[in-house]
Amino acid sequence: xxxxxxxxxxxxxxxxxxxxxxxxxxxxxxxxxxxxxxxxxxxxxxxxxxxxxxxxxxxxxxxxxxxxxxxxxxxxxxxxxxxxxxxxxxxxxxxxxxxxxxxxxxxxxxxxxxxxxxxxxxxxxxxxxxxxxxxxxxxxxxxxxxxxxxxxxxxxxxxxxxxxxxxxxxxxxxxxxxxxxxxxxxxxxxxxxxxxxxxxxxxxxxxxxxxxxxxxxxxxxxxxxxxxxxxxxxxxxxxxxxxxxxxxxxxxxxxxxxxxxxxxxxxxxxxxxxxxxxxxxxxxxxxxxxxxxxxxxxxxxxxxxxxxxxxxxxxxxxxxxxxxxxxxxxxxxxxxxxxxxxxxxxxxxxxxxxxxxxxxxxxxxxxxxxxxxxxxxxxxxxxxxxxxxxxxxxxxxxxxxxxxxxxxxxxxxxxxxxxxxxxxxxxxxxxxxxxxxxxxxxxxxxxxxxxxxxxxxxxxxxxxxxxxxxxxxxxxxxxxxxxxxxxxxxxxxxxxxxxxxxxxxxxxxxxxxxxxxxxxxxxxxxxxxxxxxxxxxxxxxxxxxxxxxxxxxxxxxxxxxxxxxxx
Amino acid sequence: xxxxxxxxxxxxxxxxxxxxxxxxxxxxxxxxxxxxxxxxxxxxxx
Numbered sequence: 001x002x003x004x005x006x007x008x009x010x011x012x013x014x015x016x017x018x019x020x021x022x023x024x025x026x027x028x029x030x031x032x033x034x035x036x037x038x039x040x041x042x043x044x045x046x047x048x049x050x051x052x053x054x055x056x057x058x059x060x061x062x063x064x065x066x067x068x069x070x071x072x073x074x075x076x077x078x079x080x081x082x083x084x085x086x087x088x089x090x091x092x093x094x095x096x097x098x099x100x101x102x103x104x105x106x107x108x109x110x111x112x113x114x115x116x117x118x119x120x121x122x123x124x125x126x127x128x129x130x131x132x133x134x135x136x137x138x139x140x141x142x143x144x145x146x147x148x149x150x151x152x153x154x155x156x157x158x159x160x161x162x163x164x165x166x167x168x169x170x171x172x173x174x175x176x177x178x179x180x181x182x183x184x185x186x187x188x189x190x191x192x193x194x195x196x197x198x199x200x201x202x203x204x205x206x207x208x209x210x211x212x213x214x215x216x217x218x219x220x221x222x223x224x225x226x227x228x229x230x231x232x233x234x235x236x237x238x239x240x241x242x243x244x245x246x247x248x249x250x251x252x253x254x255x256x257x258x259x260x261x262x263x264x265x266x267x268x269x270x271x272x273x274x275x276x277x278x279x280x281x282x283x284x285x286x287x288x289x290x291x292x293x294x295x296x297x298x299x300x301x302x303x304x305x306x307x308x309x310x311x312x313x314x315x316x317x318x319x320x321x322x323x324x325x326x327x328x329x330x331x332x333x334x335x336x337x338x339x340x341x342x343x344x345x346x347x348x349x350x351x352x353x354x355x356x357x358x359x360x361x362x363x364x365x366x367x368x369x370x371x372x373x374x375x376x377x378x379x380x381x382x383x384x385x386x387x388x389x390x391x392x393x394x395x396x397x398x399x400x401x402x403x404x405x406x407x408x409x410x411x412x413x414x415x416x417x418x419x420x421x422x423x424x425x426x427x428x429x430x431x432x433x434x435x436x437x438x439x440x441x442x443x444x445x446x447x448x449x450x451x452x453x454x455x456x457x458x459x460x461x462x463x464x465x466x467x468x469x470x471x472x473x474x475x476x477x478x479x480x481x482x483x484x485x486x487x488x489x490x491x492x493x494x495x496x497x498x499x500x501x502x503x504x505x506x507x508x509x510x511x512x513x514x515x516x517x518x519x520x521x522x523x524x525x526x527x528x529x530x531x532x533x534x535x536x537x538x539x540x541x542x543x544x545x546x547x548x549x550x551x552x553x554x555x556x557x558x559x560x561x562x563x564x565x566x567x
Numbered sequence: 568x569x570x571x572x573x574x575x576x577x578x579x580x581x582x583x584x585x586x587x588x589x590x591x592x593x594x595x596x597x598x599x600x601x602x603x604x605x606x607x608x609x610x611x612x613x
Contacts, residue, residue, distance in 0.1 A: 071605070071608075074605065078598075078602065081594050081595060081597075081598040082595075082598075085591045085594060088587075088591075089587070089591070209612055210612065212612065213611070213612025213613055214612070216613070218608055218609060218612040219609050219613060220605035220606075220608055220609050221602065221605050221606045265578065265579065265580060268579075268590075269579070269580075269581075269590075272590055272594055275594045275598070276597055279598065279601050280601065283601075283605075
């Protein structure tokens with residue numbers, strides 16, 4: 001990165017943050033601080049919902065997913081339109097009718113205080129973990145690649161987001177997210193166009209698709225019924241629907257974005273905006289990864305994209321072995337390039353029948369390249385847990401994009417990190433004050449006191465997430481790590497609401513016990529059943545079913561006991 | 568002076584989609600088209 005890149009990065013990130021703080025300064029009551037002014041139009045709600053979900057991880061890690069696994073990850077979003085329609089039709093009218101600030105207030109009104117506190121506690125726990133990841137994820141990658149100090153990157157970006165979120169509350173989150181998403185879209189569209197323009201010489205779009213398809217990168221839909229396969233049509237349509245229902249319908253960081261709409265109509269349209277545009281957006285981000293994959297078939301990439309770790313391992317241990325891997329990787333890649341060049345020559349001369357065996361040979365050569373890459377991963381970590389997926393996109397950006405655009409793309413990652421983080425802090429602060437502090441610790445204080453306490457909680461949670469981020473160490477691909485954390489806790493959160501909305505006869509104690517049992521079942525599954533047997537997405541379905549069944553049974557026992565006592 | 572009218576939440580305000588049922592059907596149809604296109608892409612290049 002040069003001075004131009006740093007100038008674009010700082011102006012964009014700090015400018016938007018300063019605008020958020022200035023725009024919303026000193027015009028808050030306790031309720032508007034947490035919920036917004038109640039005049040948010042649908043487009044801002046839609047953008048805000050999108051920006052909250054699309055953290056830096058989405059833009060940094062998803063192209064890497066596309067590079068390694070192809071388009072299949074798009075199936076994870078298949079549940080989203082269905083879930084958002086259910087939320088718009090069922091959840092949202094109830095939230096607005098009850099005029100709640102947090103989703104967990106509904107649990108208190110429908111059941112009792114302990115169920116409300118259970119829902120809010122599970123949210124605080126999982127969101128605090130998630131908030132640590134949100135800030136850690138871009139920091140670890142960018143600090144390594146750009147040689148920035150990791151701790152300073154985490155603390156610096158954390159402080160920026162704490163300041164404007166604490167000053168401006170929910171309105172500041174919405175106001176900044178508009179501009180942050182504009183930066184994000186500008187960066188990603190520029191990256192996509194530049195990738196298309198810079199395809200290897202002589203390679204048409206049709207050739208690109210042929211190569212990507214034959215190397216299994218265009219398998220967008222997979223109808224496998226194996227529950228150990230993470231992303232299939234069925235896991236997307238069923239398990240991901242539960243996941244999205246939990247995330248968009250019960251996670252306060254999302255609920256807070258749309259309940260502050262000017263009307264039910266505005267909130268609904270904001271959700272429908274996401275139901276329509278999210279899948280195309282994810283498709284194009286994954287397609288960026290596929291285009292990078294094809295480009296790297298014609299020019300040699302690093303054998304391991306996390307070059308800092310690679311060089312560290314070489315310095316620590318068997319440098320000769322790693323050098324040998326690099327040499328064999330170069331040879332294998334050169335062989336693949338040669339076969340691809342022959343295929344292209346045959347294709348361009350119109351002799352497609354002669355080209356076909358050459359493409360087969362190139363695909364075989366690619367398998368050799370991948371085998372050496374696996375050796376490289378094992379050389380870095382014998383347990384094959386060290387992932388270089390998250391480094392693919394940033395490596396490509398730094399090697400291929402012009403200065404100025406590099407700054408814009410890095411600003412994109414930071415804008416995404418700050419937008420998601422701000423929404424999380426805002427929600428953590430809201431749930432702490434509305435669901436714990438006000439009903440349990442200090443019931444009858446003044447509005448000013450609660451406003452001050454809200455800001456204090458926001459700052460407090462910001463410090464907790466920074467501390468957590470400073471202690472983190474990750475092996476899993478970042479976007480998957482975020483989703484796994486969610487899947488451990490979402491089943492319980494969702495099931496409390498599902499029972500509340502759809503099972504009228506069940507009371508607080510029954511659903512409380514059902515929720516606890518479901519949480520234990522999910523944690524037992526996570527620690528005992530390998531992911532290759534049962535993918536984490538299915539925890540959402542299992543946890544929800546367990547909670548519903550246990551709640552119904554406990555309610556039946558409570559009812560019969562009460563009947564016996566009456567008799 | 569007449570009191571301010573509360574927003575009519577039943578009206579979608581969208582041209583051609585007057586009911587929420589219509590909006591949801593449109594969203595599902597759009598989704599179905601995307602899935603069909605993705606299936607076609609998968610089949611065409613695998």
